[in-house]
Amino acid sequence: MERDKLVYMANQIAKFFESAPEGARSKGVADHINKFWEPRMRTQLFERFDAGRTSEMNPLVLEAMDAIRRPEAPQSSGAPNQGDPSLA
Amino acid sequence: MSLIQEIDYGTPVSKAEKTVTLTIDGCDVTVPEGTSLMRAAMEAGIQVPKLCATDMMDAFGSCRLCVVEVEGRNGTPASCTTPVAPGMKVSTQTERLKAIRKGVMELYISDHPLDCLTCAANGDCELQDMAGAVGLREVRYGYEGENHLGKAKDVSNPYFQFDPSKCIVCSRCVRACNEVQGTFALTVEGRGFDSIISAGTSFDNFFSSECVSCGACVQACPTATLEEKAVVEIGTPEHSVVTTCAYCGVGCSFKAEMRGEELVRMVPYKDGKANRGHSCVKGRFALGYATHKDRVLNPMIRDHHSQPWKEVSWEEALSFTAAKIKDIQAKYGRGSVGGISSSRCTNEEVFVVQKLVRAGFGNNNIDTCARVCHSPTGYGLNSTFGTSAGTQDFDSVEDTDVILVIGANPTDGHPVFASRMKKRLRGKPGQPGAKLIVIDPRRIDLVETPHVKADYHLPLKPGTNVAMLTALAHVIVTEGLVNESFVRERCEWDEFQEWAAFVAEERHSPEAVESVTGVPADLVRKAARLYATGGNGAIYYGLGVTEHSQGSTSVIAIANLAMATGNIGRKGVGVNPLRGQNNVQGSCDMGSFPHELPGYRHISVDAVRETFEDLWGVTLDKEPGLRIPNMFDAAVEGTFKGLYCQGEDILQSDPDTKHVSAGLAALELLIVHDLFLNETANYANVFLPGSTFLEKNGTFTNAERRINRVRKVMAPKNGYEDWQVTQMLAQAIGMDMNYAHPSEIMAEIAATTPSFANVSYELLDEKGSVQWPCNEAHPEGSPIMHVDEFMRGKGKFIMTEYVATDERTGPRFPLLLTTGRILSQYNVGAQTRRTGNVVWHDQDLLEIHPHDAEQRGVRDGDWVKLESRSGSTAIMAKVTDRVAPGVVYTTFHHPMTQVNVITTDFSDWATNCPEYKVTAVQISPSNGPTEWQEDYRELTMESRRIVPAEAAE
């Protein structure tokens, strides 16, 4: 079976913060994901979490879910941030 | 414009602080103790005739042309070998001296061909100059006697020739090779009149000898004996411009010596603070790609990558592209397009690309090829020290007592810095050489090279860096070698204590991890003691540290070691990432990461965004954008549709080729902006021709944070500098971007980025270069960082648990493949493969230990099939004990090798930097290229078809 790359990456992060001092662990995971994961990836993580597909997730990831920012409306709804192309 | 002539002081500068005053030809001169009379005279503007001395190396005193008289002393000492003394009275020109010099010159000239008029060095020959300087008017011996004329030339090196009949045996070349380059390829053979210069043994020529073609000997040669072939062909240059090499992160300064718009040669610039007058084969000679016939000079488009290319005008290419971008964003959303900036382009160009993406595309889908090499450096050093950069300048190595090299191969990857390192390792009279620890799976050249031998080589298994570094920390903590006063004063004490307790656990001891790393515990303990107690300890590391699933953890572990031993904040110590490409540092600094604006400030910070929003008149997205691997994922998923790729060959350089090509093939728009139709362009539908570093103005930032100027020496063959191309694209999508010169872009960078606040082209022209941070607190830049306190305040110790990579060997894939590079080629080789450098490396080879080879029936030179969980490729084997049993090694300079078909999509936990350095593989005999390679060759041929533009009516 293909490994679930997204969960795999979240677990990798959790592994690192497992050795962090008490109290900084799940916070470390959440901060890291908030800082570096773009909305699409966070959305996909929440999709798995919300659907209860969590058996492969490291407990620290589960603990961190509360503090991970849920992406606002997906980017595809935004209007392009540009004027009228003069050469187009 | 004229030719920049650098003063040759004859002997190196003395570093002594005490000064001495003396009189030379009646002038008072004050110089540092230990300065030669020759140099002191030159400081006073008096040029003593000389032949065997030059200031790149120590004096030798063989030609006796530089004699002087000293009041109260007998005889006529050589000024190059005589040090100054207080109150000395020196005369450089007397009747006696004149007679001696004429005699010396007469002897030289009687054995020298008199074909000055047709000699390549005519007008640029020190022998000629000296004959003039001493007033030589006749040669009494005649030219009939025994001589060395008519000897055969050695033209085996692609870039320079050796004409022994012109040699005066001054041995400058030999000393340059020994002292400056550190290769020891040349010797003086024979004695007295019979002595000649020889490369290697008497059966060798330059090509077959150990020579690495750095050019130091050519530079040092006072005659036309060693001469660039380009000068022989073209003639001597008439003007020159100082610029910066565009190959590696050393960032060497060169004089581009020109005749009109034709480049004659690149000569390393002595005032260049990174290279101090030295060079390597790439920067010095490998420039042929700039004018190679493969360069694409006209824009091209096609509707789909299966069609042939169509050459079009810039207007057409840009409007085609802009329409597609608009269309894609309307259909799939604002976040469906993005860009990748290049670590080969200038700071200004990279800044403009990220601006195009953030302000023009309206998202943060901007990443850089630094993702795949040094992103863990950014994360690791930022977390511990508070800034994403190396702590030292290159000069610092001169004050180092213990050099620790881990996961880097400086002699191949960073040759000029390696020469400086080797010089320090060899030491000199009165200053014993530095000690050396090498931690690398492979016996890299530095482990044993002439007059350098590593004190400890720890040949660890690929993928176990964290276990090794934590074991070193274990020894330092448990054996009481911590520099406690430094840690108490400079670091977070509580965190240190937690860290110390963690590393002290028995499971981190060298004995406990021996089975993981494969390195005897005793060796690890000795190395740790040496690093902690041997004086100034400096760590140099490269991609062998970062390109792992625990790359960021390793960088943190390195930072921990430096803090625990107090090796931070002064000369001779520090943590030094050796950067691969020329502008890796700069492209990271310039906000090329999707989560960071220029100056490493997170995109979610309102105040930072506002700075740019006010200036650019747009609202910026506060969410981080796609990183390169995410782009491919999203493309395969169908949410990412358009990519602007500047000067990078992601298809060849990124891991897991099949996944990358699937991603690229799924795009509706792929814009490749490059010099050549690279491998990525196979999937492109817009090609925008790029310009070389010789054709543009700008700046590069090297591995020491040094901002160096790049200066245009010829008009862009494609019509535009790269920043102009990006600007035209920005204009085409409706952005208001109108820079007239890169200096205006730098002004915008300085205005928005605190660590660059004082940087300007005026300052760079004045100082030559500066190292950031360069602002009010450090008006002229910062050679060394974290001097009184860390950028983040207190240094932060972070726990580094070793987690084995999931890329493990097993019965099917019992060997570990690791990858690297070699001296003569660069990255994916797009440039170097198009130069004379191919004579040194015409294909990638797989290094395999004799034991593993024998088991599989593989002999040296056999084709083998290299197979991993991701795919397979075929490559030629080289049997060598440089690699340990169980480990195989190759380079990735040639596209047909397709090594990245093999590498997996595992990546660093923090940054997604791919794990290039560990892949489990199996090897079996094979007849030749695999099917994939054959198919690929076909695809490449197909996709490169070009239909020229129809001629205008």
Ligand code: SF4
């Ligand atoms: S080759 Fe040039 S540098 Fe070397 S000994 Fe001869 S003249 Fe001197």
Ligand code: SF4
């Ligand atoms: S080119 Fe460099 S390595 Fe080769 S002989 Fe000359 S100094 Fe030595």
Ligand code: SF4
């Ligand atoms: S060491 Fe690097 S920067 Fe210097 S000349 Fe060689 S390739 Fe260029």
Ligand code: FES
């Ligand atoms: S230059 Fe001093 S002896 Fe040759």
